Amino acid sequence: MDYTEGDLNGFAESKTRDHFDGDEYRLLVVANKYLTGFDQPKLCTMYVDKKLQGVLAVQALSRLNRSASALGKKTEDLFVLDFFNQVDDIKKSFDPFYTATKLSEATDVNVLHHLKASLDDSGIYDQPEIDDFVGKYFAGADAQELSPIIDIAAERFNNSLDLEDDDKADYKIKAKQFVKIYGQMSALLPFEVVAWEKLFWFLKFLIPKMVVRDPDADAIDAILDSVDLSTYGLQRTKLNESIELDDSESTLEPANNNPRGAHGGEEDKDPLTAIIEEFNQRYFQGWEATPEDQRIKFINLSRKVREHRDFAKKVAANKDPQNRDIALRSILDEVMQQQRRQEIELYKLFAKDDSFNRAFFDTMKRMVEEPELL
Numbered sequence: 001m002d003y004t005e006g007d008l009n010g011f012a013e014s015k016t017r018d019h020f021d022g023d024e025y026r027l028l029v030v031a032n033k034y035l036t037g038f039d040q041p042k043l044c045t046m047y048v049d050k051k052l053q054g055v056l057a058v059q060a061l062s063r064l065n066r067s068a069s070a071l072g073k074k075t076e077d078l079f080v081l082d083f084f085n086q087v088d089d090i091k092k093s094f095d096p097f098y099t100a101t102k103l104s105e106a107t108d109v110n111v112l113h114h115l116k117a118s119l120d121d122s123g124i125y126d127q128p129e130i131d132d133f134v135g136k137y138f139a140g141a142d143a144q145e146l147s148p149i150i151d152i153a154a155e156r157f158n159n160s161l162d163l164e165d166d167d168k169a170d171y172k173i174k175a176k177q178f179v180k181i182y183g184q185m186s187a188l189l190p191f192e193v194v195a196w197e198k199l200f201w202f203l204k205f206l207i208p209k210m211v212v213r214d215p216d217a218d219a220i221d222a223i224l225d226s227v228d229l230s231t232y233g234l235q236r237t238k239l240n241e242s243i244e245l246d247d248s249e250s251t252l253e254p255a256n257n258n259p260r261g262a263h264g265g266e267e268d269k270d271p272l273t274a275i276i277e278e279f280n281q282r283y284f285q286g287w288e289a290t291p292e293d294q295r296i297k298f299i300n301l302s303r304k305v306r307e308h309r310d311f312a313k314k315v316a317a318n319k320d321p322q323n324r325d326i327a328l329r330s331i332l333d334e335v336m337q338q339q340r341r342q343e344i345e346l347y348k349l350f351a352k353d354d355s356f357n358r359a360f361f362d363t364m365k366r367m368v369e370e371p372e373l374l
Contacts, residue, residue, distance in 0.1 A: 016028075017034070035060055041066060041073065042068070044078055045064075045081070046063070047080075048081070048085065049084055050296075051084055051085065052085055052089075052090070056093075057085070057089075058093055058094055061090070064080070065078065111181060112185070115177060115178040115181075116196065118174055119174060119203075122171055123156065124157050124171070125153040129152065130198050131198065132149055133149045134197075150209060153202075154209035157206075158211045165213050168212045171210075172207065172210050172212055175210070178200070179203050179207065182200045183200065186200070298364075298367060301343075301364065302368050305331055305332055305335055305364060310330075315327050325365070332361060332364055
């Protein structure tokens with residue numbers, strides 16, 4: 001059975017922020033939602049149970065950073081309980097945005113030409129459909145007139161054109177990139193490209209109806225069935241920690257000047273990303289996890305290996321390569337056994353696929369020997 005946010009909450013998704021403002025609801029559970037533009041002065045506490053880094057960390061944690069005199073709320077009343085991230089990681093995320101920040105170069109608006117050309121060539125929409133939709137939208141037409149226009153393009157994307165899942169993901173990413181970049185640019189510059197403005201509004205309504213299959217969707221039920229909150233261990237690592245930010249001027253890169261998608265071009269990779277890609281390409285091609293999920297799993301498991309009671313003596317301080325590998329293998333086996341409920345698919349591969357097991361051991365060995373990667 002399929003579930004939607006509206007079905008579970010009992011009201012439309014568009015009404016979530018309104019209901020959350022009432023007295024009946026005190027807790028809002030989100031994954032990647034309300035990171036920007038969500039201004040709720042009553043928010044005073046945040047519980048974090050996922051990896052936050054870069055601008056995502058700044059956007060998420062900044063949902064709290066305002067006072068509300070009418071409500072008796074002061075900035076010192078704010079509280080964040082973080083189950084996942086380290087203080088140094090959060091500091092690193094906030095530093096570029098502290099005090100003076102400048103762009104290293106101007107954003108090239110020509111990227112919008114490239115994106116629009118790529119989107120237009122897909123055959124998912126026709127220009128007369130865009131003109132019809134925008135004309136009715138700004139004339140105040142109701143949803144009964146507007147939805148059928150969007151539904152035609154959505155049907156082509158979802159079914160009629162028989163697009164591969166990768167092509168759908170590629171197209172949707174480019175559509176979102178166009179909407180994001182044009183939305184930012186139009187707020188700063190007096191653009192007069194009417195075609196961009198029309199496509200912007202058309203895509204804003206089309207994107208939510210573009211269905212892209214999640215390769216990990218089939219594993220969700222198994223994961224939910226395996227969750228046992230009674231085994232969720234808590235350990236305080238920091239309390240009222242003061243994070244001192246770097247007050248020197250920072251430089252940020254502008255919006256990516258190259259159209260991108262699911263088949264994006266080459267870019268600089270950090271060492272951990274390179275390790276993960278090498279692992280996938282050389283040893284195993286069937287691990288169904290997104291690159292960010294893989295990154296988090298590697299970091300989490302390697303930290304648990306290094307924190308094991310036997311690691312310092314039997315691995316880190318062991319001068320015998322053979323005995324060191326035997327000890328590390330024993331520790332990794334124990335850690336994977338402990339994490340089997342949280343990492344069902346990964347544990348199955350680790351336990352049943354010898355090639356995956358060997359590759360995973362070699363990769364974890366490299367990571368624990370290079371702690372600067374964590």
